[in-house]
Amino acid sequence: LQENRAGSMLAVMPAAGGQQGTLNGGRICLGIELCGDTKAMSLMLAPCSGHCFIKHAGSGPLMRADVFESVDSPVSIQVWIQVFETGAIRFLRQAKGKDLEDSGLLAAECFPKWITTYFACVYCWGHSLQSPTTVSVDDAGDTFPSWLAGKAPTEMDVIWHLLEADE
Secondary structure, eight states, rough: OOEEEETSSSEEEEEEEEEGGGGHHEEEEEEEEEEESOEEEEEEEEETEEEEEOOTTOOOOOEEOOOOOOOOOOOOOEEEEEEESSSOOOEEEEETTTTOOOBBBOOOGSOOOOOOOOEEEEEGGGOOOOEEEEEEEEEHHHHHHHHHOOOOOBBOOOOOOOETTTO
């Protein structure tokens, strides 16, 4: 969706909604593909479940953390993804009628040094979608909307779990 080089900020504001508000049980994620010359890894957020996933390069491990509470009722959700000049990344989420939530900052030190380029992505496991779902990008650029720009990030405080290959 949007390419960004290390050293400049990337802000992507996708909106997502689905029948029963599940975004197909986590079968659709929004995130960032972190790329180097010959490797890539994925940082993904399942907006309704609140799960954040890191898929390490190649056949590397898949990890999951619960960064937000799950959203159960049918609802439209907005997600903002912010990549900082330092390479740190955070997600912000707002379900319709609810307060803005901040995942906290995933520090640049959590990622390999070979990362040079960031691509905002929608990850979809189409073969297993359970209901129609709409995902759109409302805006993409190098700055957040003014009402979000002043929201200071905090450190991400979650426990990461290593997932088995079949999960």
